[in-house]
Amino acid sequence: MLHTKRWRFFAVLSIVGLILLILLKINFISITIATSSAERGKIFDQNGVILATNKKVKSLYCTSNDEKLSNQDTSNTLSFFNQFSSEFQHDISAKDIKSQLQQSCKKQTSNDIPLYSDINESELTFINKNKPNNVIIKDELIRYYPKHEIGSQLIGYVENDLNSKYGPAGKSGIELQYENDLKGKPGKTLIFKMNNKKFLWNIQKVQKGKDVRLALDSKLQQKTEEALRSQIKKIPDANAGYVVITDVKTGAILTMANSAVFNPNTLNTHVSSKNENIKSLSQNKAIQKLKYGESYVNMASTIKPLTILIGLNEKLFQPEDTYLDKGTFQYDNQNNIMNAPGTPTGEITPRQAIINSSNTFMTAKVA
Template sequence: MSRSNFKRSVSRAKRPQPTTKNKLFAEKSVASTRVSRRSAPPGKLKPSPLPKWRLILVWAVMVVGMIGLGWKLYQLQIVQGKELQEKARSQQAVNLRPYIPRRSIIDGEGHVLATDRLEHILYVHPVQFKQPPEAIAAALSPILDNQTPQDLMERFKQRKTGIPIARNLTEGQADRIKQLRLDGVELNETYARFYPQKEIASEIIGYVDSDRRGQAGVELSQEKLLERDLLSLYVRRTALGEIIPAFLPEDVLKSNDLQIQLTLDLRLQRAARLALQQQLKKFNAKRGAVIVMDATDGSLLSLVCEPTFDPNEYYKSRVELFKNWTVSDLYEPGSTFKPINIALALEAGVIQPNTVVFDSGAVTVDGWNIFNATKTGNGAINIAEVLQTSSNVAMVHIMRRLSRKDYYQRLQKLELNQRTEIDLPGEVAGHLKSEEIFTERGIELATTSFGQGFSLTPVKLVQLHGALANGGKLVTPHLVRGLVDVKGTLHWQPKHKVKQIIDPQVSKQVVEMMETVVTDGSGKSSIIPQYRIGGKTGTAQKAGPRGGYLPNAKITSFVAILPIESPRYVVLAVVDEPQGGNTFGSTVAAPIAKQVIEALISLKGIPPSKTQ
C-alpha cells in the first residue's frame, strides 16, 4: 500500500460515523428551527445590514453606465449623425420604377392613334430544344399568322438562342403556345406602344423604340408631355426588404388619365392619303404630300406623306421614311408663290387689282432669257389674269416695279429664313439668299418673282397662304391641341404666336383673284359645284444638289383656299417627280386637292356658297 492510500484510510477510520439516534436528533433540530422561523411574528427578525461600500459601488456603476450611454448617443446622433443617416438611407431606401404607361394620343374626334397595351412576344432558344426542330416548327406554325414550318425552320438557324419569332400575339395565341409546354420556347409579356391606325397617321405620330423613347413625329417632339408625372418612387424598406407601409404614398398607384389630343381629323387624313396614293400610282411619282390647315389658328387637320411606314413594325421600313419631308425638305414653290408676290406688290402700292401688264412671252434679265411655261405670250392682262395664266413674264414686270432692297425687305417680313415652329421634329428654315447677293443681281429678283431661286418647306408655303386666308396674320401651324381627360375637357393648351404680315384688305383682294384661277384659269380641275374656291397651280423645276436644275425633274403642286366668302381652310397638294408627258400642277396635284376638299366639305359641314 502506498503512503497516500494509507493516509486516506487512516483518516476515514478516525472520522466518527453518525448513529441512528444522532440522525433523528439532527432532523428534529432542523424541523424545529424551520417551525420557529415560520411562527415568529413579523418585525422580530432584523435583516443583516448591507455594507455601505456595496451601495456606493452600485450607484457608481449606474452613473458610469449612464455617462457612457449618453456619450455613445452623442457620438451616434451628433458626431456621426449625418454619416449614419446616409448609410441608413442607402440600406433602407429603394428606388421603385413602377410601369407608368405613356399618355395616349388621340385625334380631334377622340380616335386613338397611339396607346400602351400588353404584348406577348414569342422567342425560341434552339439550344434548349428537347424535340426535333421540325416537330417544334410544325407545332407552332398553325398558331402563328403567316409563318409556315419552313419559315420557322429558317428562323431557327439564325442563332442558338434568343430568336424573336412573333410579336403582338393575342391572348388566345399565347394560351395555345403555353399549352404545348415546349422546351426552348419562351413567351414574354411586356407593355408596348400600339398604333391601331397603322400607317394612316405615321408621319405625324412617329414611333417609339424598344426603350419606349420617341424616335420620330409627335412621339419624339412631345416626349416630355407624353411621360406621366411619376417617373420614379423612393420608399423605405425593412431589413427583410419589405416596403414599410407608412412610407408608401397613398396615390402611388394612381396616375392622371390625361391624353394628348391632336388637331388632326383621322377621317380627313384617311381621305387625303387615298387621294394621294391614287395619283402617285397613276403618274409613277417619287413621293407626295397633302396638308390641310385651319387658317384661323394654324390647326392642322391633315398632314399626309407618301410613301410612309407602319409604326407597329417600323423596323421593317427604310430609315428615310421616318422623317416628315413636309417640314424637313426644302423645294422651290414655283407658281404657288405668285399670289404671295402679288400681295407684296399690292401692299407696296406699285400695282392695283385693275393694273394691266403686257406679257410678250419672253423677257431678258442680266442676259438670261425668261419664258412662260407655254412659250407664248398673253398680251395685255390684268393682275387676276396674270394668276390665271400663271405668266412668268408678267410677274417679272410687276416685281421689277419694286426696288430690289424694298422687295427683299418685304420677303424678310414673311420670315422665309425662319422655321414655322411647328410641333414636329426636324423642321428646317427656308433659304433666301443674302441681301447683298439679292440686291446686286437683277436675275435674283426676276426668278424670285415666279417662285424660283429660293426654297422653303411645304408647311411654310401653307403658313403663308394661311395669311392670305385669315386677313394677313402669320399663324403657327401645329398639331397638338392640348391635354384632355377622358371626358374631353381641356386641361392644358400650348400658346402660339400670331404676327400681322399682310394688310387685311390686300389679302382679301388676292384671295378673290385666286378664285378666278379656279373658275377661268389653270385650276379648273378643282371646281366643285356650288362652292367658291380659290387656288393656284404650280409646276416648278427641281433644283439639283450641286446647283442648277435637274433635267426632266419637276415638282407639281396646287394650293387652295376656301370658302372664298369667308376664307378659313388652306389645302396644299404636292407631287414630286411625276412621270409622263402631261404632268402639271393642274393635271397631277389639283385633282388630289379636289378630292380632299370634297371630304373636308362633308366632314366639317361647310354650307354651299350663296353666290358663285
C-alpha cells in the same frame, strides 16, 4: 467638452455605418428603388378621334439570372421561336431574334429583352406548353394606332429603350415632338428588405402623360391620302408624293399626307429586320428636307400657291388682275429673275401664274 461630444457622435455614426455595411454585404438587409412606368398620353384629332393610345397586351420577353445570356439560353430561345413562327405563320426569323439578343448583351443591360407582343389566346396556349424557362410572359401596355397607316408620318411611332425608366419613347412625328408631355413621370418605390421581410415607401407617385389634340382632321387626312395615291398611279415614274392642307384663315394644318405610308403597329408586334425598312418611311417629307445623294432639294415651286395666297391676303392684287410676264424680271439693278424655261408667258392672272410656274410673277407682285 464640445470636441468630445462631436468625436463621440462621429464614432457612433461610423459604427452604425459599418454595421449597416456588413448587413448589406451578407444580404441580411437590402435597399432598392423600384420604378413603375407611367401611362403614355393619347393623341387625338380635332374631332376627338383617337390617333394614338395604349393597349393592354401579353408580351414575350427573354430573361436571364446572369449578366449575360448563356449559349444554352440563346439556343433554347431560337429553337422555341422557330416552332412558334412555323405554328402561326409569323414572319419572325431566327436571325432577327439572335441579333436582338446579341445587341442586348453588347449593351450589358440587365433588363428583360422584348421579343414579341400582343399574344392572342391560341398563341398563349402554345407558348405556355412549349416555352423554355428563360422566356417569360408579361402583362404590359403597348402603343396602339387605331387608324393604322393614316397620318403615320405625322403621328410618328415609339420604340422601346431597354435602359429607359420611362418605357417606350417617341422616335418621330408628334410622338417625338411632344415626348416630354406624352411620357408622364414614372413612380418610385423605396423597398427596404430585412430578413425576407419587405417594407415599401412610395417616394414618387406615377403621373400619367398629357394628352395631345391636333388640328388634323382624320377623315380629311384619309381622303387626301387616297387621292394622293390615286394621282401617283397616274403619273409615269412617280413613286412618292406629299400634300399639306391648311385652314387659310388660321393656318391650322388639317392634313399632312405622304405616300408611301407605313403601319406603326407592326413595330410593336415582333422583332424583324424589316422594321428598319418601315422606319425609313417614317420621315415626314412634306415638311422635312429631301436629300438625293449629297444634295438637299429645296421646296422650289411647291411654295408658289402659298405665295399667291399671301399676295391675295395682303391685297397686293386681285384674282382677275393680270401681269405681263416677259420671261425675266430685274430688281435692285442687279438681280435677274428668270422663268425655268427662260421663256415669257405673256399676260397672266394669279391662277395662270401657278399653272405656268412663273418665277417673274411671284417676284414682281409679291416678293
